[in-house]
Amino acid sequence: MFFRKPAQQQQRNRWIPIAIFIGPVMVYYLAFMIYPFFATIYYSFNTITPVQGALTTSFVGLKNYISLFNDKVFLLSVKNTLIWSVVGPALEMTTALTLAFLIYFKVPLHRFYRTAWFTPLLVSGVIVGLVFRWIFNNEWGLLNASLRAVGLEGWALNWLGRRDTPLMVVIFVHYWATFGYSMVLLLAGLSAIPEELLDAAKVDGASLLQTVMRIMIPMLWPTFITVLILSFIGKMRAFHVVWALTGGGPMHFTETVATYVQKRAFGWSTLDLGYPSAMAVLWFGVVMLGVGLINRWLKHRVEY
Amino acid sequence: MFRKIYTLFAVVLIAAFALAACAPQTVIETVEVEKTVEVEKIVEVEKTVEVEKIVEVTPTAPPQAEGGKELIVWWSHWANEPAKKAMVEKVVADYEAEHPNVDIVLTWWDKNPLKDAIRSTMTAGGEGAPDLVYFENELEWVQAGWMVDLADALPWDNFDPMAKLDGTYPDQGYPGIYKFNISKVTNMLFYNKEIFAELGITVPENYQFTQAEFLEVVKRCSAAGYAGVADAIGNRPYPGVWPVQYALFSLVGPQEFDLYNAGKKAWDTPEARAALEYSVALRDAGLWPESFSTMTIDEFHVYFHTQRKACMLYIPTWYTGRAFKAQADGGQDPNWHFGMLRYPAMDGGKANDLVWAGTESGFGILSTTKHEATAKDILAYLAQPKYGALWTAVTNSPSMIKYDVAADWPDNDTLTALNVVPGQWDWYWEEYNKVYGGLELGIAPTARCGGFNDVVTSVLNEGLPQNLVSVDEAIEALNGALCQ
Incomplete structure (x- = not known):
C-alpha cells in the first residue's frame, strides 16, 4: 500500500x-x-584606540568621513582610481570587442589567438606585477633593452620612477592582465546571437559592416553593458597588480583607494580600523553610484 | 527518488566539508610526528592515538604537545635567512633537550604576513596566537596590552646596555621593556676595492672621506659607469633614506637625530636642510643605480657583490643574512673581500666619530599566552653568553648578548653542524674591527607614528632620490606629518 x-x-x-x-x-x-x-x-563611525592595555572603540560620528576630505593621499588615490576607471574600461572594451569579433569571424589562427589572449588572465595578479616590474626595469628591463637595441635610447625611460609614467604603466599592466576576460564574455555574447538573424541579413543583402553595426552590436549591447560594469568595478577595486608592481609609489602616484585602505588598515602603526573603514564605505558608495550611472546612461540604448 | 539522491549528495558534501575542516590539524600533527620519530621510536603508538583524538574532538584546536608536554608556540620572522633560522633552531633543540617536559613549535614567517596574522589573532581575542613572537617596534601592540613586560624576566646584565633602550616607550607611558634584542645593528658603508683601484680612488687612513671628497668619489664612479651605491627601494621603504640619515646623524649626533628620525622634531633647521641638500647633491652626482625604483633588497645585494655595478653600499650589519649564504642561493663569493668606510665627515658635524647603531627585530611574549613563565624562561635561556657567541658565529651579525670569546665561542663541530664553515668570514670581521671597532656607538631606534613614517617613505625614500620633490617640499611634507 x-x-x-x-x-x-x-x-x-x-x-x-x-x-x-x-x-x-x-x-x-x-x-x-x-x-x-x-x-x-x-x-x-568609530575610532579604535589602544589605551593602557585595551582596545577602546569610541563613537566619533562623521569625523572619519570629514577627515577623508583633508587627506591629500586619499584625494590623490581617488583621482588615480577615477582616471583608471575611465581609461581602463575604455581601453579594455575597445580591445576586447575588436578581438572578440576577430575570433568570431574565425580569422586565421583564431583558436591560437583565443588561448593566447585569454592566458594572461590565468596568471596571478601578483606574478603579473613582479614580471612587469622586471620588464619595466630602467636598467636591464626588457622594454628599455629593446628600445636601446633598436636605437631608441631617448625613449627608454625610468618608467616606474617618474611623476608622469607610473600610473600609465600600472593601467597598461592591469589591462594586459584582464582584457581577456572581457573578450571571452563578449565572444560568448556574440556566439549567442541566433544564426537565423545573420542568415536573414545575408539574404537581405546586408554587407558585413551593416550586419555588425545594425544587428550584432545591438544584440550584443546587454552583454556589453554587463562587461563594461564588471570592468569598471574591477578598476575601482584594483589592488594586486598595483601592490606587486609599485606598492602605490612613487610618492603615491599610483596609489589607488584599495591600496590606500590596506595601508591605513595594516601598515600605519595603528590599530584603528575606523578611518580605513570610512574610506571603504565611501568608496563602496562611489562604486555603486558609478554602476548606477552606467546603467542609467546605457541601458535605455538597448533596442532590437 | 531524486530527493533521496539529493539528500545523499548533500550528506556527502557535508562530510567533505567536515573532512576538509579537519585537514589542517592533520598537517600540523604530522610535523609533530616526524619530530617524535627522530627522538624515540617507542612513541609510535601514542602518536597514532593522539592524531585520532585531536581530529575527532577538537578539529580547530591549536597544535598540541605530545605526552602531556607543555607546548610553546613560537612565530619568528627570518624565513629567508638560513643562518638565523639554524641558530634559533639550535637554541630550541638545546632547550627541549634540557627541558623534556616542554615542546616548542617554531614557525617561520615573512615579516609582513606575520604582523598581519598577529593583528588578526590578537584583535580577535588571541585565539590561535603564539606564545613567543617576533617583535620590532610595534608600539601599538604595547598600547593594546598585547606584549608582556620583560623588565624582570631577563638577565639584563648579560646584555649590552643598549638592549634596554629599545622596545621601551617611557615617553608614551609604557616604561616596561617589551623586546628581547638578540642582534645589535651597526649601520655601515662598504666599498668595492677593485672598482676603487680601477678609478684610482684612495681610501683615507682613517677610512673616512670628507663630505666633499665623498661627493667627488660618487662623481668619479658615475663617470666610469658605476652607480655610487647599490641600494634600491623596489621592496623596502628605507634604503633611499640612508644618505639623509647617515648625514644627519653625523651632523647632530644620536640624541637629536633620534628626534628628527622619529618625527618629534621639525625639519626646517639648518642641520636637517644641510643633510637633505647633501643627499640631493649626491643624487645629482650619480649616487643611485638606474634600477633604483624597482630593484629589490635581495637584488641590490647581488648588484653590489656579484654583478659589481656599484662602487659602494649603504648597509646595516644584517647584510650577512642575505650575502653570507650559498652563492647558488644569491650569496656572495666568500673569497671576494670588500672594504668598509666610515660615514663621510660632515662639515661641522658633531658626531663624525660615532657610528649609528640600533637593533634588529627581536622577540617578545604575547599577553594571551597561558605559558608566560615558560616563555620567559626560554628567552632567559636564550640570553646566555654562549648563545650570544653562537649568534655572532653563525649569523655573522653582532650580538646584543655579551660573551667571552675564549669561554663562549662555539667549537668547530657545533658550527659545522649548523652549516658554518669555520674561518670563512674572518676577513669580514677583521675589516669590521679595523674600521668600526674603536668607534663609539650612538643608538637611535626607529619607532615612528604611521603618518610620519608614510611621509618618510614617500618623500625621503622615493621622492627625493628620484628628483620627484624638492628639498623645500620635502621639509614641508615632513613637518606636516610630525608625530603628536
Missing part, C-alpha cells in the same frame, strides 16, 4: 534538502560577506 504524505509534511521535507544545500553557503555568506559589510559600516 502506498499513501501520499500530508501536504504539510511534503512541504517540510522539501525544505530539508534546500536547507542542506543553501545552508552552508548562507552561513559562509553571512559570516564573511554580510557581517564584515555591516561591521565596516559600524567601524567607520
Whole structure:
C-alpha cells in the first residue's frame, strides 16, 4: 500500500534538502560577506584606540568621513582610481570587442589567438606585477633593452620612477592582465546571437559592416553593458597588480583607494580600523553610484 | 527518488566539508610526528592515538604537545635567512633537550604576513596566537596590552646596555621593556676595492672621506659607469633614506637625530636642510643605480657583490643574512673581500666619530599566552653568553648578548653542524674591527607614528632620490606629518 504524505509534511521535507544545500553557503555568506559589510559600516563611525592595555572603540560620528576630505593621499588615490576607471574600461572594451569579433569571424589562427589572449588572465595578479616590474626595469628591463637595441635610447625611460609614467604603466599592466576576460564574455555574447538573424541579413543583402553595426552590436549591447560594469568595478577595486608592481609609489602616484585602505588598515602603526573603514564605505558608495550611472546612461540604448 | 539522491549528495558534501575542516590539524600533527620519530621510536603508538583524538574532538584546536608536554608556540620572522633560522633552531633543540617536559613549535614567517596574522589573532581575542613572537617596534601592540613586560624576566646584565633602550616607550607611558634584542645593528658603508683601484680612488687612513671628497668619489664612479651605491627601494621603504640619515646623524649626533628620525622634531633647521641638500647633491652626482625604483633588497645585494655595478653600499650589519649564504642561493663569493668606510665627515658635524647603531627585530611574549613563565624562561635561556657567541658565529651579525670569546665561542663541530664553515668570514670581521671597532656607538631606534613614517617613505625614500620633490617640499611634507 502506498499513501501520499500530508501536504504539510511534503512541504517540510522539501525544505530539508534546500536547507542542506543553501545552508552552508548562507552561513559562509553571512559570516564573511554580510557581517564584515555591516561591521565596516559600524567601524567607520568609530575610532579604535589602544589605551593602557585595551582596545577602546569610541563613537566619533562623521569625523572619519570629514577627515577623508583633508587627506591629500586619499584625494590623490581617488583621482588615480577615477582616471583608471575611465581609461581602463575604455581601453579594455575597445580591445576586447575588436578581438572578440576577430575570433568570431574565425580569422586565421583564431583558436591560437583565443588561448593566447585569454592566458594572461590565468596568471596571478601578483606574478603579473613582479614580471612587469622586471620588464619595466630602467636598467636591464626588457622594454628599455629593446628600445636601446633598436636605437631608441631617448625613449627608454625610468618608467616606474617618474611623476608622469607610473600610473600609465600600472593601467597598461592591469589591462594586459584582464582584457581577456572581457573578450571571452563578449565572444560568448556574440556566439549567442541566433544564426537565423545573420542568415536573414545575408539574404537581405546586408554587407558585413551593416550586419555588425545594425544587428550584432545591438544584440550584443546587454552583454556589453554587463562587461563594461564588471570592468569598471574591477578598476575601482584594483589592488594586486598595483601592490606587486609599485606598492602605490612613487610618492603615491599610483596609489589607488584599495591600496590606500590596506595601508591605513595594516601598515600605519595603528590599530584603528575606523578611518580605513570610512574610506571603504565611501568608496563602496562611489562604486555603486558609478554602476548606477552606467546603467542609467546605457541601458535605455538597448533596442532590437 | 531524486530527493533521496539529493539528500545523499548533500550528506556527502557535508562530510567533505567536515573532512576538509579537519585537514589542517592533520598537517600540523604530522610535523609533530616526524619530530617524535627522530627522538624515540617507542612513541609510535601514542602518536597514532593522539592524531585520532585531536581530529575527532577538537578539529580547530591549536597544535598540541605530545605526552602531556607543555607546548610553546613560537612565530619568528627570518624565513629567508638560513643562518638565523639554524641558530634559533639550535637554541630550541638545546632547550627541549634540557627541558623534556616542554615542546616548542617554531614557525617561520615573512615579516609582513606575520604582523598581519598577529593583528588578526590578537584583535580577535588571541585565539590561535603564539606564545613567543617576533617583535620590532610595534608600539601599538604595547598600547593594546598585547606584549608582556620583560623588565624582570631577563638577565639584563648579560646584555649590552643598549638592549634596554629599545622596545621601551617611557615617553608614551609604557616604561616596561617589551623586546628581547638578540642582534645589535651597526649601520655601515662598504666599498668595492677593485672598482676603487680601477678609478684610482684612495681610501683615507682613517677610512673616512670628507663630505666633499665623498661627493667627488660618487662623481668619479658615475663617470666610469658605476652607480655610487647599490641600494634600491623596489621592496623596502628605507634604503633611499640612508644618505639623509647617515648625514644627519653625523651632523647632530644620536640624541637629536633620534628626534628628527622619529618625527618629534621639525625639519626646517639648518642641520636637517644641510643633510637633505647633501643627499640631493649626491643624487645629482650619480649616487643611485638606474634600477633604483624597482630593484629589490635581495637584488641590490647581488648588484653590489656579484654583478659589481656599484662602487659602494649603504648597509646595516644584517647584510650577512642575505650575502653570507650559498652563492647558488644569491650569496656572495666568500673569497671576494670588500672594504668598509666610515660615514663621510660632515662639515661641522658633531658626531663624525660615532657610528649609528640600533637593533634588529627581536622577540617578545604575547599577553594571551597561558605559558608566560615558560616563555620567559626560554628567552632567559636564550640570553646566555654562549648563545650570544653562537649568534655572532653563525649569523655573522653582532650580538646584543655579551660573551667571552675564549669561554663562549662555539667549537668547530657545533658550527659545522649548523652549516658554518669555520674561518670563512674572518676577513669580514677583521675589516669590521679595523674600521668600526674603536668607534663609539650612538643608538637611535626607529619607532615612528604611521603618518610620519608614510611621509618618510614617500618623500625621503622615493621622492627625493628620484628628483620627484624638492628639498623645500620635502621639509614641508615632513613637518606636516610630525608625530603628536
